[in-house]
Amino acid sequence: MSEVHVNAFLNRTKQRHRVPAVHRKPTMSDVARLAGVGTMTVSRVLSGAVRVSAQTTLRVQTAIEQLKYRPNELARAFRGQRSRSIGLIIPYLYDPFFANCAHAVTSVAKEHGYSVIITTSAEDPDTELAEAEHMLERHVDGMVVIPSPFRQTRLTRSLFGKTPVVAFDRPVHDPSLDVVLVQNTAGARRIVEHLIEHGHKRVAYMGLSRSLFTINARFLGYRRAMQEAGLAADATFDCITEDDTQRILKEKMRGKDAPTAILTSNTLVTRYVLTAIAHMGMRIPSDVAFAGFDDFDMAEFTAPPLTVVRQPAQEMGRVATSLLFDRIARGETPQSGNRIVLPVEIVLRRSCGCKHRTEVVIN
Amino acid sequence: MSEVHVNAFLNRTKQRHRVPAVHRKPTMSDVARLAGVGTMTVSRVLSGAVRVSAQTTLRVQTAIEQLKYRPNELARAFRGQRSRSIGLIIPYLYDPFFANCAHAVTSVAKEHGYSVIITTSAEDPDTELAEAEHMLERHVDGMVVIPSPFRQTRLTRSLFGKTPVVAFDRPVHDPSLDVVLVQNTAGARRIVEHLIEHGHKRVAYMGLSRSLFTINARFLGYRRAMQEAGLAADATFDCITEDDTQRILKEKMRGKDAPTAILTSNTLVTRYVLTAIAHMGMRIPSDVAFAGFDDFDMAEFTAPPLTVVRQPAQEMGRVATSLLFDRIARGETPQSGNRIVLPVEIVLRRSCGCKHRTEVVIN
DNA sequence: CTGTTAGCGCATTCAG
DNA sequence: CTGAATGCGCTAACAG
Numbered sequence: 027m028s029e030v031h032v033n034a035f036l037n038r039t040k041q042r043h044r045v046p047a048v049h050r051k052p053t054m055s056d057v058a059r060l061a062g063v064g065t066m067t068v069s070r071v072l073s074g075a076v077r078v079s080a081q082t083t084l085r086v087q088t089a090i091e092q093l094k095y096r097p098n099e100l101a102r103a104f105r106g107q108r109s110r111s112i113g114l115i116i117p118y119l120y121d122p123f124f125a126n127c128a129h130a131v132t133s134v135a136k137e138h139g140y141s142v143i144i145t146t147s148a149e150d151p152d153t154e155l156a157e158a159e160h161m162l163e164r165h166v167d168g169m170v171v172i173p174s175p176f177r178q179t180r181l182t183r184s185l186f187g188k189t190p191v192v193a194f195d196r197p198v199h200d201p202s203l204d205v206v207l208v209q210n211t212a213g214a215r216r217i218v219e220h221l222i223e224h225g226h227k228r229v230a231y232m233g234l235s236r237s238l239f240t241i242n243a244r245f246l247g248y249r250r251a252m253q254e255a256g257l258a259a260d261a262t263f264d265c266i267t268e269d270d271t272q273r274i275l276k277e278k279m280r281g282k283d284a285p286t287a288i289l290t291s292n293t294l295v296t297r298y299v300l301t302a303i304a305h306m307g308m309r310i311p312s313d314v315a316f317a318g319f320d321d322f323d324m325a326e327f328t329a330p331p332l333t334v335v336r337q338p339a340q341e342m343g344r345v346a347t348s349l350l351f352d353r354i355a356r357g358e359t360p361q362s363g364n365r366i367v368l369p370v371e372i373v374l375r376r377s378c379g380c381k382h383r384t385e386v387v388i389n
Numbered sequence: 390m391s392e393v394h395v396n397a398f399l400n401r402t403k404q405r406h407r408v409p410a411v412h413r414k415p416t417m418s419d420v421a422r423l424a425g426v427g428t429m430t431v432s433r434v435l436s437g438a439v440r441v442s443a444q445t446t447l448r449v450q451t452a453i454e455q456l457k458y459r460p461n462e463l464a465r466a467f468r469g470q471r472s473r474s475i476g477l478i479i480p481y482l483y484d485p486f487f488a489n490c491a492h493a494v495t496s497v498a499k500e501h502g503y504s505v506i507i508t509t510s511a512e513d514p515d516t517e518l519a520e521a522e523h524m525l526e527r528h529v530d531g532m533v534v535i536p537s538p539f540r541q542t543r544l545t546r547s548l549f550g551k552t553p554v555v556a557f558d559r560p561v562h563d564p565s566l567d568v569v570l571v572q573n574t575a576g577a578r579r580i581v582e583h584l585i586e587h588g589h590k591r592v593a594y595m596g597l598s599r600s601l602f603t604i605n606a607r608f609l610g611y612r613r614a615m616q617e618a619g620l621a622a623d624a625t626f627d628c629i630t631e632d633d634t635q636r637i638l639k640e641k642m643r644g645k646d647a648p649t650a651i652l653t654s655n656t657l658v659t660r661y662v663l664t665a666i667a668h669m670g671m672r673i674p675s676d677v678a679f680a681g682f683d684d685f686d687m688a689e690f691t692a693p694p695l696t697v698v699r700q701p702a703q704e705m706g707r708v709a710t711s712l713l714f715d716r717i718a719r720g721e722t723p724q725s726g727n728r729i730v731l732p733v734e735i736v737l738r739r740s741c742g743c744k745h746r747t748e749v750v751i752n
Numbered sequence: 753c754t755g756t757t758a759g760c761g762c763a764t765t766c767a768g
Numbered sequence: 769c770t771g772a773a774t775g776c777g778c779t780a781a782c783a784g
Contacts, residue, residue: 099526101761125488163462329692464777
C-alpha cells in the first residue's frame, strides 16, 4: 500500500470529530479496521500475552506494517497506570562523577525497557523538590536520586506516596527510603593512615561545605585516623572557589606547623588545591604530600600521578537502580529501607610519596 | 481537613468502576466536587489562561490544597497532543564531553518547563534508531541527538514525521534536519600550524575510527595544514585500545622519519597516547611535542600541561536545544535545516613546546 | 464567567 | 479465540 493510499485510508473514517489531517498518526482502531478485526485483537497481538490464532495474527501484523502503526505509549501509560519510566535527579551533569552514576542508571533502565527522565538539582533543595513533584506528576514508576544536602533536602516518603524511591551517594532522613552509599569514612581513614605511615604528622583535610554528607563523612574518617595516631586534626571546609582555596593554603603553609600532607574532599577541591600548590611553586610530594578523594580519568598523568580513594560510581548507580526495579516489581512499600554500603579502593600512585612505577590498588 | 477525611471524601463517589482504594490520587473532578464547581473551572484556574472570578478561584485553590491535588501530566499530555518533554540521545554519559553537552540540554529544557528523556546509543545505529522510535512513541515534542557514525545513522526526517529534531556535534545526511557543529577542521588545522611554527616537520595524527565525523573532520584540518606547509601527512585511525595505540606508536617511533610532534583526535586517544609515551620513557615536549583535540578538566595539571583545541561543549548543547524550542514554538517543519558552526579555541600550554608559565588562549 | 458534552488511544471487563 | 462497551483524567468546543 503506497503512502497515498495509507493516508486515504486513514481519512476514511466514520468518527465525527476526526481531523482529516493528511498526516494523522494511525491508531489501533485504524489497524483493526484494515485487518478486519476488533481493537482488542490488535491489542492482544501487540502484547503477545494472550493467544491469538496464527491467521489473525498475521492479518494484524500486515496491517500494522502497512500503516506503519506505532503504539501510543502515552495512551498506554495513561490507561495502564504505569509509565514504564523512572526519574533521575542528580546535582550536576557536568561533574564526571555524577555523570558516571547517571550512565549506569540509564543503562540499567534500558535493560528493563524503561525510559529515564533526567534533571539536575544544582544541590538546591527547592529545585530538587520541584523537580521531584514534576516527575511525580508525570507518573514515573520510581525515582533514583542523589539528594541535596543532608539537613536540607525535603524529600520524604509521604511526598512520594507509594512511588518507590532510592537515594544514592548520600542518605536522606526518612528511614523508609532505600539508600546506597560508598565507604566514605573508612576510605578516608584508610588513606590518612597511609599518609601517616609515610611519616607525616601534620595532615590537613581540605573540603567543601560540611553540609554535604560525603564531605563530612570523609572528614570523620580523616579525624578518626588522626586521633588514633595521636595527631591533631587540621580541617577546613571553605574551599569554595579557587581563590578561597589559594588564600587558605597560603595561610596554612605560613606557620611553623604547616601541614606536610594534604587530603582533599573531592575532585573539585583537588583541582583548586593543585592550582594553589602550583602557584606557590611547591613540589609534590617533596614539599607537601597529596591524596584526594575520588579518582578521575587523568589522575595517572598529573605531575606527579595522584594517590586517591576510588569510588565505584557506576556500580553505585547500577545497584541503586536495580534496587529500584526490585521495588517496582514487588510493588511493596517497605517500612524500613535498605542501606547498602559499597567498598572503595585506595589507588596508590606517587603524590603520597610512594615510589611505585605504576599504580597499586588496595581494597 | 485531616488525611482521614480526605480519604473518606475521595471514596465517596458516584462513579461506578471506581476502586475505593484508600490512597487513590485525587483527580480534577474530586477537586471540582469539593469546591462545588465543574471540572472545567478547575482546569481554567490551573491553566490561568482564562478569567475566573476571584471567589471561585479561591474556592478551587482551597480544595486543591486540601486534597493535595496534583494534575496528571500524563493525561494532560495524552489529551493535549503535546507532552512538554524532549528526547536526548547521546553516545555515552560517562564521557565528560557528552555529559557537558547533556547538562546544557537539560538546563535549557528546564528553563522552558520541559522534561528531558535521556538515553545512550553507544554509537550503535540500531540502538539509536530503536531509542528514537521509543521516544517518538512517547510523543516527545522534539529531539536533540548526537548521531551515531555519519554513514551509518538511520535517522531521517521521514522517521520523525513532523517532530522537530536537531543534531549536534555531528551532522546527519538528511539536509532537512538542523545541525550544530564546532569548527573541527579549522581547529585542527590551526593547532597543526602552531606545531609547525615550533619547527616540526613530521607531525603525526593519531585518531579513532575515521567513520566518526569529528575524527575525520579534524584529520582533514590536519592534512590541510601539512599540505600547505609542504609536509607529508602521517595519520592512523586505529587507536582503538591502549594496546593498539602503544603498538602503533612504537612502530612510528622506530624509523628514521619518526614524528617529532603528535596531534590526537580526542581525549580518549590522548589518554592512550600519554600512556604509551610514558611506557616508552619519552619526555614531552623534548622527545616529542604533543597537542590534543578537546580540552578536559585536568589538562593543566598533566606533565606537562597539555596544549589542546577547546570545544564549547555546553554552548553547543545550549544552541542546539534553543534551536529545537524555536522549532517547537513555530510548529513548522523547514525544507532545509540550519547548519550552525561554533568557533573553537586553541589553548596553548606547554606540551607543544611553548614556554608560557600559564595558558594562552587563541580564538 | 461557568457548566456540559465528548473524545484523545488504549486495555480491562465481560459477553459471546 | 474474539468483540463491544467502558472509562482512565483532562481540555476544546460549545452552550448557557
